[in-house]
Amino acid sequence: MKYLFKGLLLLMLSSIVSSCAVIGINAKRKTPHKPGEYPAFTLKDTLWGKLTPLRSAYDVSFYKLNIGVDVENRSLNGFVDIVFLAEEIIDTLQIDLYENLKINKIIFQDRELQFFRKYKAVFIVLGRKIHPGEKHTITVHYEGQPVIATKPPWEGGFVWKKDKDKKPWIGVACELAGASLWWPLKDHISDEPDSVQLTVSTPQGLFCVSNGILSDHISEDNREIFTWKTRYPINTYNVTLYIGNYRHFQLPYLKDDTVYQLDFYVLPYNLEKAQTHFQQVIDIIRFYESAFGEYPWWDEGYKLVESPYEGMEHQTAIAYGNRYKNRFGSSFDYIILHETAHEWWGNSVSAGDYAEIWLHEGFATYSEALYVEHTEGHKAYLD
Numbered sequence: 203m204k205y206l207f208k209g210l211l212l213l214m215l216s217s218i219v220s221s222c223a224v225i226g227i228n229a230k231r232k233t234p235h236k237p238g239e240y241p242a243f244t245l246k247d248t249l250w251g252k253l254t255p256l257r258s259a260y261d262v263s264f265y266k267l268n269i270g271v272d273v274e275n276r277s278l279n280g281f282v283d284i285v286f287l288a289e290e291i292i293d294t295l296q297i298d299l300y301e302n303l304k305i306n307k308i309i310f311q312d313r314e315l316q317f318f319r320k321y322k323a324v325f326i327v328l329g330r331k332i333h334p335g336e337k338h339t340i341t342v343h344y345e346g347q348p349v350i351a352t353k354p355p356w357e358g359g360f361v362w363k364k365d366k367d368k369k370p371w372i373g374v375a376c377e378l379a380g381a382s383l384w385w386p387l388k389d390h391i392s393d394e395p396d397s398v399q400l401t402v403s404t405p406q407g408l409f410c411v412s413n414g415i416l417s418d419h420i421s422e423d424n425r426e427i428f429t430w431k432t433r434y435p436i437n438t439y440n441v442t443l444y445i446g447n448y449r450h451f452q453l454p455y456l457k458d459d460t461v462y463q464l465d466f467y468v469l470p471y472n473l474e475k476a477q478t479h480f481q482q483v484i485d486i487i488r489f490y491e492s493a494f495g496e497y498p499w500w501d502e503g504y505k506l507v508e509s510p511y512e513g514m515e516h517q518t519a520i521a522y523g524n525r526y527k528n529r530f531g532s533s534f535d536y537i538i539l540h541e542t543a544h545e546w547w548g549n550s551v552s553a554g555d556y557a558e559i560w561l562h563e564g565f566a567t568y569s570e571a572l573y574v575e576h577t578e579g580h581k582a583y584l585d
């Protein structure tokens with residue numbers, strides 16, 4: 203049994219190494235052979251990774267983001283409402299925002315609050331005691347140029363690209379880097395908000411896609427303003443935006459006499475290719491539903507969005523950047539198969555700490571193997 207367990211563990215580890223964002227860690231920091239060889243934690247790591255009392259004392263229920271995107275300057279300017287419930291007596295709390303982004307002011311009950319910063323941590327002095335059970339909102343106004351991704355999605359940040367028609371094509375991926383690289387929040391994986399609203403203002407003529415449902419779109423003063431809402435709990439690294447010259451189409455997914463429309467946002471010159479290539483999504487979702495239970499987010503649908511980087515499991519708005527290629531010798535596209543599995547494993551069932559992030563990658567990788575068995579047989583599964 204011991205050997206079987208070791209074998210399974212090795213299998214799980216090898217699957218982690220071969221998938222998604224975890225590759226980045228291994229490429230950068232080789233896993234040491236002895237415990238003493240692990241890099242020492244710095245105060246910066248601890249402030250970000252540890253669930254200190256200044257973070258565990260409150261539970262975020264809702265984030266409302268309102269962000270203007272300046273494409274020319276590659277910068278953001280906006281504010282975020284953080285709605286939270288006090289779980290203990292609090293007079294100071296910690297949120298997080300990358301040091302290169304400037305906080306203009308923090309407002310609580312019509313007063314501007316004092317705050318001080320240490321690395322990514324922002325300590326906010328509330329100026330009064332809040333008691334358990336009280337629900338409040340603080341608003342953080344901020345601006346700046348977010349980190350540019352060096353190797354998205356493995357090394358996260360913003361991606362400012364142009365498509366083949368020279369139109370702006372923008373995205374952000376931050377699973378390991380943390381959402382605080384582009385907006386202020388409690389950046390700890392243990393605290394998923396119950397819902398998120400994201401309003402984005404872009405230059406005219408571009409379209410913005412985000413998580414959940416598009417609830418509003420207006421054109422005003424040469425700008426396009428989009429509001430997207432998700433009413434499902436969501437890992438904050440899954441909150442995202444895509445800006446581009448997108449074309450939208452749908453494919454029907456029939457289940458028990460109900461027709462769900464799957465949504466796809468692609469660049470204009472790939473529309474025809476995408477309409478054929480994305481047909482496989484129907485079979486993939488059908489298989490995962492039979493293996494793991496209902497797709498977790500039917501109220502807000504399933505979206506694939508063509509992204510200026512390879513892929514990422516952004517909840518209800520998966521990033522797709524695999525150039526419409528199936529895996530060599532197979533009938534499926536690896537990125538679609540892997541990232542769609544994350545809607546069950548990682549997005550619906552989520553780790554409470556980054557130390558357990560293998561749960562996301564391990565089960566997504568196992569899901570791929572099950573699908574291969576389903577389509578290509580047991581030998582292919584073993585291979």
Ligand SMILES: [Zn+2]
Nearest residue numbers: 221222563566
């Ligand atoms: Zn993954």
